[in-house]
Amino acid sequence: MSAIAMVELWRGGMLESQHLGHAVICRAGGEIAEAWGDPNITIFPRSSCKMLQALPLMESGAADTAGLPDRQLALACASHQGAALHTDAVAQWLAGLGMAETDLRCGSHFPDDRPARNALIKTDDSPCQFHNNCSGKHAGFLTLNQYLRGGPEYVDPTHPVQQAVRAATEEVAGETSPLYGIDGCSAPNFALSLHGLARAMAFFAGANPEGDLRNRAAARLTRAMAAFPEMVAGEGRACTALMRAMGGRVAVKTGAEAVFVAILPDQKLGVALKITDGTTRASEAAIAALLVHLGALDAAHPTAQAYINTPQRNWRGFETGQLRIANGFV
Numbered sequence: 001m002s003a004i005a006m007v008e009l010w011r012g013g014m015l016e017s018q019h020l021g022h023a024v025i026c027r028a029g030g031e032i033a034e035a036w037g038d039p040n041i042t043i044f045p046r047s048s049c050k051m052l053q054a055l056p057l058m059e060s061g062a063a064d065t066a067g068l069p070d071r072q073l074a075l076a077c078a079s080h081q082g083a084a085l086h087t088d089a090v091a092q093w094l095a096g097l098g099m100a101e102t103d104l105r106c107g108s109h110f111p112d113d114r115p116a117r118n119a120l121i122k123t124d125d126s127p128c129q130f131h132n133n134c135s136g137k138h139a140g141f142l143t144l145n146q147y148l149r150g151g152p153e154y155v156d157p158t159h160p161v162q163q164a165v166r167a168a169t170e171e172v173a174g175e176t177s178p179l180y181g182i183d184g185c186s187a188p189n190f191a192l193s194l195h196g197l198a199r200a201m202a203f204f205a206g207a208n209p210e211g212d213l214r215n216r217a218a219a220r221l222t223r224a225m226a227a228f229p230e231m232v233a234g235e236g237r238a239c240t241a242l243m244r245a246m247g248g249r250v251a252v253k254t255g256a257e258a259v260f261v262a263i264l265p266d267q268k269l270g271v272a273l274k275i276t277d278g279t280t281r282a283s284e285a286a287i288a289a290l291l292v293h294l295g296a297l298d299a300a301h302p303t304a305q306a307y308i309n310t311p312q313r314n315w316r317g318f319e320t321g322q323l324r325i326a327n328g329f330v
Contacts, residue, residue, distance in 0.1 A: 007285045007323065010322050024039045045259055054137070058217030194274055222265060238252075249264075264294060
């Protein structure tokens, strides 16, 4: 099945750009409730799967041994923007483990948070690995690695940490990952079908907080993300804004190259989508439209209106066009 038009940019009454994609809504039992495009397309989940990468941290007992609160668990699932609340939290987390920035293997980049970026520029300082948007995930890896007493190169695909991640990913997704790619933070990213990714999100949505170890782990990670949306992304970011708009009832997570997932515990549904051209503006609009379609997000909420059918303005503030949800999609 081919990708379908999901999001369009109109200017001067003419269709200027069109974003195609695939999306799946899955029930907790694993069956597809609704789908657009090809649910069997193989994708890299990228950062949308960080809650899957955090499952071994929880299931192993490492998180409880380290006494991690929900705020840090949200950070383990984050693609944060390197604001002080993120970098300070990662620094304190590692210090509590007796570790330092040099133990990370995620690499460094300038933060997306403007105050943090400006502070570095003004002081002629360089970013460190705490600023990496994946440093929370890597702090989780280091916590698990310390518990397992593994070697320092925890991002190696053959390392026990990554083998545990792969096993948890495949088991929850209900399929064998056919291959992996190396992510921007140097960790392996295990490919899945879009249905498999949605099935994994549906498992999180249906996880029983009083059930077995895996159910309790998944439920707590979902709760942590929804309770601390500012740790998952940051101010001005879609993940944080959407979770706030839904009052902590839904967890959402973006990934590079226009992947987006949602976990809806009230409805026990999981959502996964992929925009084929990798454009973030389209994945944000599409996930917002799906959340409205499912009744989780009020279409009249300002956050919904910020992503769905939004006017495009030029540098003088004039409306020049509109980003719209394509006809035929939700």
